[in-house]
Amino acid sequence: MxxxxxxxxxxxxxxxxxxxxxxxxxxxxxxxxxxxxxxxxxxxxxxxxxxxxxxxxxxxxxxxxxxxxxxxxxxxxxxxxxxxxxxxxxxxxxxxxxxxxxxxxxxSDRHKWFAESRAGKHGAKADWYVWADAKPDGSPPTNWQSVFGGPAWTWDARRGQYYMHNFLGTQPQLNVxxxxxxxxxxxxxxxxxxxxxxxxxxxxxxxxxxxxxxxxxxxxxxxxxxxxxxxxxxxxxxxxxxxxxxxxxxxxxxxxxxxxxxxxxxxxxxxxxxxxxxxxxxxxxxxxxxxxxxxxxxxxxxxxxxxxxxxxxxxxxxxxxxxxxxxxxxxxxxxxxxxxxxxxxxxxxxxxxxxxxxxxxxxxxxxxxxxxxxxxxxxxxxxxxxxxxxxxxxxxxxxxxxxxxxxxxxxxxxxxxxxxxxxxxxxxxxxxxxxxxxxxxxxxxxxxxxxxxxxAANPALRFGRDDRWVAEGDFLAFDRIAGNRHVRCLFNLGGGTIDIAAHGAAGMEFVALNGADRTSLPPCGVLWLDLEGKN
Known part of the structure; x- marks a missing residue:
């Protein structure tokens, strides 16, 4: 395409x-x-x-x-x-x-589906959520834990089973x-x-x-x-x-x-x-x-x-x-x-x-x-x-x-x-x-x-592939390329100054932030170069 x-x-x-x-x-x-x-x-x-x-x-x-x-x-x-x-x-x-x-x-446990599911083991929506019997000692069916802390199971006395929840106890798991x-x-x-x-x-x-x-x-x-x-x-x-x-x-x-x-x-x-x-x-x-x-x-x-x-x-x-x-x-x-x-x-x-x-x-x-x-x-x-x-x-x-x-x-x-x-x-x-x-x-x-x-206006930035990665210390550089559109992106992610003269900072400069230029990137410096036709 x-x-x-x-x-x-x-x-x-x-x-x-x-x-x-x-x-x-x-x-x-x-x-x-x-x-x-x-x-x-x-x-x-x-x-x-x-x-x-x-x-x-x-x-x-x-x-x-x-x-x-x-x-x-x-x-x-x-x-x-x-x-x-x-x-x-x-x-x-x-x-x-x-x-x-x-x-x-x-x-939510307030959803009408869950209200119907917890009402009994044989209703139309009985299997719409994840239910399981207790172990013989009454403990939860598995050792699974919820993201928010504690077991991923809550006992429901109405149904006489545990229901599963990967998050809050009020967020019962759908049986997808x-x-x-x-x-x-x-x-x-x-x-x-x-x-x-x-x-x-x-x-x-x-x-x-x-x-x-x-x-x-x-x-x-x-x-x-x-x-x-x-x-x-x-x-x-x-x-x-x-x-x-x-x-x-x-x-x-x-x-x-x-x-x-x-x-x-x-x-x-x-x-x-x-x-x-x-x-x-x-x-x-x-x-x-x-x-x-x-x-x-x-x-x-x-x-x-x-x-x-x-x-x-x-x-x-x-x-x-x-x-x-x-x-x-x-x-x-x-x-x-x-x-x-x-x-x-x-x-x-x-x-x-x-x-x-x-x-x-x-x-x-x-x-x-x-x-x-x-x-x-x-x-x-x-x-x-x-x-x-x-x-x-x-x-x-x-x-x-x-x-x-x-x-x-x-x-x-x-x-x-x-x-x-x-x-x-x-x-x-x-x-x-x-x-x-x-x-x-x-x-x-x-x-x-x-x-x-x-x-949005540059196909290389919006759709293009990436290439020529450099990730050294605080220095990051990569190309974005689509057809004859070619952009070189250079960044200083740290607090020092980075000499970029050796990294081929050629092409037309169209973004320069935080004092960046073709020779150096000051702290947080950014340089975007248009290399159209040079790829």
């Missing part, structure tokens, strides 16, 4: 919106769909191709929407289906695609081996496609099928890493990652292919993520893309990390197409994790955004990343994150990356809401507010617009 005939999503820039914290339209301190719609012009101004909406479905909010009680509705705190339709219509009018989160590994469950989930996909949705990010899909033989997981090998949860002490072989998951994904793809232009991306974490990401996106009959946690939980950003992650996805026929995220709602803000001691955080944020925009694959920008928001320290008494509450203080609260977006520096609550927001604003975030950065030509916000625009 030529670079001029690629699908819209290939090489796309996607903007993740965390609805609770984006914009509040009704003054209750919680963001909502109408608030997002009112700010879509801002998102479109970034030059991105699509938005990804984190869950907005009816939910008891034990895990803030990732515990869904109704797949085909909108929680009242976010609005109504009419509000959702208005959002899609406005996004499409602005040229934005709309993708939504789907959580197919589990539901069951064809009827698959059919019901496919009906959910069709429901949203018929409402105009352009694609889906499928959450934790490698958790969607278990080992039907209920074999125990073996212990994990010794590690120097601090283990904060019982989950970390096991090799997660039997509670997740069943090979039949790929067959279910083929059913999803067969359905989405009936809606031209639809896009699917899998979230895949865990110890075997790369193999599973490739399995879930292989050929043309499975998902379009996948992303893992190469960067989301990395303590440091190193040239070696970038090169190793990227080279796992060569331009090989039949191999899937990657997506990349440096930040999201589950991971600490990257500028706080990665900025080396003594290095200017604003300069680092500029370098980090340029690197993201240079990678081969789709890129996902998390709301506030374009402003350079840092991780907020949330005091324990204000923590909402259920994982942090269960594992405090060893698990960093995800709340620190979910704080409200600052829209106007001098307004109440930085323009997010007229009411006290559900999480506190970051102390430094008013100075990074949208209105201040809009007016500053040198701001990260305006740089992000420029970088995203350059990526």
């Amino acid at each position: 030529s670079v001029t005939a690629q699908p819209w999503w290939k090489g796309a820039a996607i903007y993740q919106v965390y609805p609770r914290s984006f914009a509040d339209s009704n003054g209750d301190g919680i963001g909502d769909l109408a608030g997002i719609t009112a700010r879509l012009d801002y998102i479109a101004s970034l030059g991105v191709d699509a938005i990804w909406l984190s869950p907005f479905y009816p939910s008891p909010m034990d895990d803030f929407g990732y515990d869904i009680a109704d797949y085909c509705g909108v929680d009242p705190i976010f609005g109504s289906l009419g509000d959702f339709d208005a959002l899609v219509a406005r996004a499409h009018a602005l040229g934005l695609k709309v993708t939504t989160d789907l959580v197919f590994a589990h539901t 081996h069951n064809r009827e469950v698959q059919d019901a989930l496919l009906a959910v996909v069709r429901f949203w496609l018929d409402r105009g949705v352009d694609g889906f990010r499928i959450d934790a899909i490698n958790f969607s099928m278990h080992d039907p033989e209920f074999r125990d997981n073996p212990p994990a090998p010794p590690s120097n890493k601090v283990r904060t949860r019982p989950f970390d002490f096991q090799q997660k072989i039997y509670n997740q990652s069943h090979p039949d998951i790929a067959l279910f994904l083929e059913r999803i793809r067969a359905l989405t292919d009936q809606y031209p232009g639809s896009f699917t991306v899998a979230e895949v974490g865990g110890d075997d993520a790369v193999r599973e990401m490739k399995l879930f996106t292989a050929g043309t009959s499975r998902l379009n893309s996948a992303y893992g946690f190469d960067f989301l939980y990395a303590d440091r950003l190193t040239p070696q990390l970038v090169r190793e992650a990227a080279e796992q996805w060569p331009d090989t026929p039949g191999l899937g197409w990657p997506s990349w995220a440096f930040e999201n709602h589950d991971a600490p803000r990257a500028v706080s994790r990665w900025t080396p001691e003594g290095v200017d955080a604003a300069a680092y944020a500029r370098m980090k955004m340029a690197l993201l925009c240079a990678l081969r694959g789709n890129i996902i920008i998390y709301n506030g990343e374009e402003l350079g928001l840092d991780q907020v320290e949330i005091p324990f008494e204000l923590v909402k994150d259920p994982e942090a509450l269960k594992n405090w203080p060893l698990t960093l609260s995800r709340d620190g990356a979910r704080t409200p977006l600052p829209w106007a520096a001098t307004e109440a609550n930085a323009g997010f809401s007229v009411a006290d927001p559900w999480l506190p604003l970051g102390a430094a975030h008013r100075d990074l507010a949208v209105d201040r950065q809009q007016a500053d030509e040198t701001s990260l916000l305006n740089l992000t617009r420029r970088l995203v625009g350059l990526r």
